[in-house]
Amino acid sequence: MTTLDAKLDGVLGAKTGKALDSALGLATVGDLLRHYPRRYAERGELTAIAGLEIGEHATVLAQVERVTKRTMKSRRGTIVEARITDGHRSLSCTFFNQAWRERELLPGRRGMFAGKVTAYRNQLQLAHPEYQLFDSESTDLGSAAEEFAAALIPVYPAAQGLPSWSIGRCVRQVLDVWSGTDDPLPVALRERMGLADLESALRKIHRPQNFAEVAAAQDRLKWDEALAVQLVLAQLRGAAKSHPAPVCQRRDDGVLAEFDQRMPFELTNGQREIGEQIAVDLTTEHPMNRLVQGEVGSGKTVVALRAMLQVVDSGRQAAMLAPTEVLAAQHARSLRELLGDLAMAGELGGADNATRVTLLTGSLTAAQRKKALLEAASGEAGIVVGTHALIQDRVSFADLGLVVVDEQHRFGVEQRDALRARGGDEVSPHVLVMTATPIPRTVAMTVYGDLETSALRELPQGRSPISTSVVPVAEKPSWLDRAWARIREEVAAGHQVYVVCPRIGDDEENSGKGKKKAAKSAVDDSDGGGEEPPPEDGEERRPPLAVLDVAEQLGAGPLAGLRVGILHGRLPADDKDAVMRAFAAGELDVLVATTVVEVGVNVPNATVMVIMDADRFGVSQLHQLRGRVGRGSAPGLCLLVTDAMGGTTTRERLDAVASTTDGFELARLDLELRREGDILGAAQSGRKSGLKMLSLLRDEDVIARAREEADRLIGADPKLREYPGLARMVAEVVDADRAEYLEKT
Ligand code: ADP
Numbered sequence: 001m002t003t004l005d006a007k008l009d010g011v012l013g014a015k016t017g018k019a020l021d022s023a024l025g026l027a028t029v030g031d032l033l034r035h036y037p038r039r040y041a042e043r044g045e046l047t048a049i050a051g052l053e054i055g056e057h058a059t060v061l062a063q064v065e066r067v068t069k070r071t072m073k074s075r076r077g078t079i080v081e082a083r084i085t086d087g088h089r090s091l092s093c094t095f096f097n098q099a100w101r102e103r104e105l106l107p108g109r110r111g112m113f114a115g116k117v118t119a120y121r122n123q124l125q126l127a128h129p130e131y132q133l134f135d136s137e138s139t140d141l142g143s144a145a146e147e148f149a150a151a152l153i154p155v156y157p158a159a160q161g162l163p164s165w166s167i168g169r170c171v172r173q174v175l176d177v178w179s180g181t182d183d184p185l186p187v188a189l190r191e192r193m194g195l196a197d198l199e200s201a202l203r204k205i206h207r208p209q210n211f212a213e214v215a216a217a218q219d220r221l222k223w224d225e226a227l228a229v230q231l232v233l234a235q236l237r238g239a240a241k242s243h244p245a246p247v248c249q250r251r252d253d254g255v256l257a258e259f260d261q262r263m264p265f266e267l268t269n270g271q272r273e274i275g276e277q278i279a280v281d282l283t284t285e286h287p288m289n290r291l292v293q294g295e296v297g298s299g300k301t302v303v304a305l306r307a308m309l310q311v312v313d314s315g316r317q318a319a320m321l322a323p324t325e326v327l328a329a330q331h332a333r334s335l336r337e338l339l340g341d342l343a344m345a346g347e348l349g350g351a352d353n354a355t356r357v358t359l360l361t362g363s364l365t366a367a368q369r370k371k372a373l374l375e376a377a378s379g380e381a382g383i384v385v386g387t388h389a390l391i392q393d394r395v396s397f398a399d400l401g402l403v404v405v406d407e408q409h410r411f412g413v414e415q416r417d418a419l420r421a422r423g424g425d426e427v428s429p430h431v432l433v434m435t436a437t438p439i440p441r442t443v444a445m446t447v448y449g450d451l452e453t454s455a456l457r458e459l460p461q462g463r464s465p466i467s468t469s470v471v472p473v474a475e476k477p478s479w480l481d482r483a484w485a486r487i488r489e490e491v492a493a494g495h496q497v498y499v500v501c502p503r504i505g506d507d508e509e510n511s512g513k514g515k516k517k518a519a520k521s522a523v524d525d526s527d528g529g530g531e532e533p534p535p536e537d538g539e540e541r542r543p544p545l546a547v548l549d550v551a552e553q554l555g556a557g558p559l560a561g562l563r564v565g566i567l568h569g570r571l572p573a574d575d576k577d578a579v580m581r582a583f584a585a586g587e588l589d590v591l592v593a594t595t596v597v598e599v600g601v602n603v604p605n606a607t608v609m610v611i612m613d614a615d616r617f618g619v620s621q622l623h624q625l626r627g628r629v630g631r632g633s634a635p636g637l638c639l640l641v642t643d644a645m646g647g648t649t650t651r652e653r654l655d656a657v658a659s660t661t662d663g664f665e666l667a668r669l670d671l672e673l674r675r676e677g678d679i680l681g682a683a684q685s686g687r688k689s690g691l692k693m694l695s696l697l698r699d700e701d702v703i704a705r706a707r708e709e710a711d712r713l714i715g716a717d718p719k720l721r722e723y724p725g726l727a728r729m730v731a732e733v734v735d736a737d738r739a740e741y742l743e744k745t
């Protein structure tokens with residue numbers, strides 16, 4: 001009996017078993033059968049060489065174009081160089097001291113070639129290539145060796161020393177002795193969804209006769225992935241809901257009512273709708289678990305504050321958590337500002353039903369801390385603001401009704417669980433999570449599936465449109481001159497300009513000491529550029545442009561005569577303040593800065609942002625950056641300067657940013673581009689857990705259906721006692737590292 005649990009070394013022999021394990025992390029029959037082909041090659045097809053990514057371990061079907069043999073002068077020996085082609089482009093494969101290859105690699109012969117793609121002097125190469133030639137001169141793959149006999153040749157994610165065809169051979173051997181498996185899906189469900197059974201799906205995914213069989217197998221395997229994750233999430237939702245929660249009724253004579261009356265602006269429709277959802281959630285007997293997504297400036301603070309006030313009105317407390325001390329302090333300040341005398345309970349001039357906002361962070365003095373802890377414990381503080389440490393520390397609350405978490409991205413499921421436990425043994429507080437990073441619906445359903453989600457899509461009135469253009473300096477050098485000219489015009493019209501660079505460019509930067517220091521300054525931990533995508537050519541890239549250099553060059557050249565200031569994370573705090581104040585006061589025309597300007601800078605008179613080496617920043621970072629302009633009455637302009645060439649994924653990312661200012665759409669495009677990159681370059685795929693077949697982008701309907709089905713199943717049978725197969729699927733997901741989903745998005 002060879003089951004999915006059987007060890008591969010028992011089936012394939014110790015040597016092969018070890019190779020599969022060490023190269024790809026595949027230890028069991030199940031692991032290997034779930035190592036799915038990345039794609040399928042058709043008879044006679046040649047792989048497009050233009051689509052290869054530098055650095056990937058590629059498997060290409062190609063034809064030998066010509067072979068040359070040379071003798072090396074320095075070392076004694078020979079080099080055989082074969083150029084292989086897809087009919088359009090060619091790749092070179094080099095062999096040292098293997099002169100006999102010249103006799104085998106005859107021009108016109110076809111085969112599969114595998115190796116790491118590198119570039120040398122603008123020529124693509126396969127390093128340490130392995131290959132397998134098809135029979136004789138025949139271009140008909142059907143007559144080739146046994147592994148190529150099928151109509152569709154599976155191409156596997158491979159590794160050095162373990163080419164796709166070797167993996168294919170192992171899979172075939174395993175399938176020959178595999179005794180099959182019970183299907184975890186209930187038959188009724190399978191029939192209703194029109195899904196193949198698991199065993200045949202696993203067989204067909206590796207040995208399909210045609211693409212229809214591939215599709216049927218994929219449908220089934222995707223469904224399993226989607227359902228397993230959704231079952232886990234449905235269980236989490238169910239468990240969270242099973243606790244009693246502090247019921248917080250609305251009152252029309254409390255602080256909230258008072259606050260609403262005094263609010264200096266009208267709520268946006270989105271704020272009103274989400275506010276209503278939350279208000280209802282808070283009155284229910286089970287804890288709210290809600291995620292509010294809304295871009296920077298969409299007005300999340302007010303939404304959170306109104307929820308907190310409803311809780312305060314019912315005699316309970318709310319805690320607000322921020323990722324850093326600086327942000328926590330900022331929150332406390334802006335809440336106090338918004339509340340005015342409504343936050344001055346017990347103080348001179350406090351309003352009648354006022355409450356108190358207490359800041360509790362690590363940098364308080366012992367005396368301040370003691371006071372803050374007391375205010376939390378006594379219930380005097382209606383709102384306690386702090387860092388995430390609030391949940392780890394043994395801070396006690398008199399009656400914690402609601403926890404608001406700002407900036408979801410640094411906050412995992414486990415931490416949310418810890419939070420819920422803070423309410424004591426019985427009661428779990430309501431949880432409201434806020435993030436400024438738009439998350440596509442499918443990702444939200446998967447990664448944050450234990451939360452209900454709401455999106456705040458509209459910005460408050462009075463924001464001006466921002467238009468964005470890519471300035472491709474490699475192709476259109478003159479556009480950059482025009483950009484600087486445009487900036488001079490803008491300044492002449494009385495406006496101000498940001499120029500953002502990925503790097504500071506001081507001496508400290510490359511020393512470890514400098515790095516550490518930068519990491520410590522909390523406000524701009526993003527200083528020095530973003531998630532940098534891998535380079536698209538194999539050659540050395542020049543270092544990213546630096547603030548200090550760019551400022552000097554601009555001041556001496558294209559922007560001579562303008563008042564140019566510098567801002568970055570390693571300036572002393574006082575200097576930073578001074579520069580910001582000068583810029584805000586209009587005493588500087590141009591601010592050359594790192595991404596420090598991403599957070600908390602608000603200068604309505606700034607209308608243009610030029611982002612140098614824009615390709616070195618992540619999509620969402622670019623989006624956040626440009627949100628700094630267009631804050632006043634004049635429209636904003638953002639220029640993305642890059643030397644990335646047209647047609648590359650890098651350029652596509654920038655074009656995507658230029659094409660829309662809708663953060664949600666952008667998040668979707670980003671996901672799409674990254675997945676595409678994944679698919680093309682998915683060489684290193686030894687990963688065991690996570691989503692292999694399911695695409696968060698393309699399989700939205702599968703995910704949505706799986707979610708419904710999971711809710712139904714868990715609703716009727718929370719522990720899945722009647723479905724041991726499903727319970728096993730769930731256990732596997734729980735074992736797998738959740739972080740991987742996050743990482744993948
Ligand atoms: P974020 O969603 O980034 O946390 P904030 O809550 O800080 O955004 O709001 C950004 C700014 O917009 C604040 O100055 C806030 O007072 C203001 N604001 C919020 N809601 C509205 C509204 N409905 N109309 C006008 N201004 C608003």
Ligand code: MG
Nearest residue numbers: 297300301406
């Ligand atoms: Mg905010």
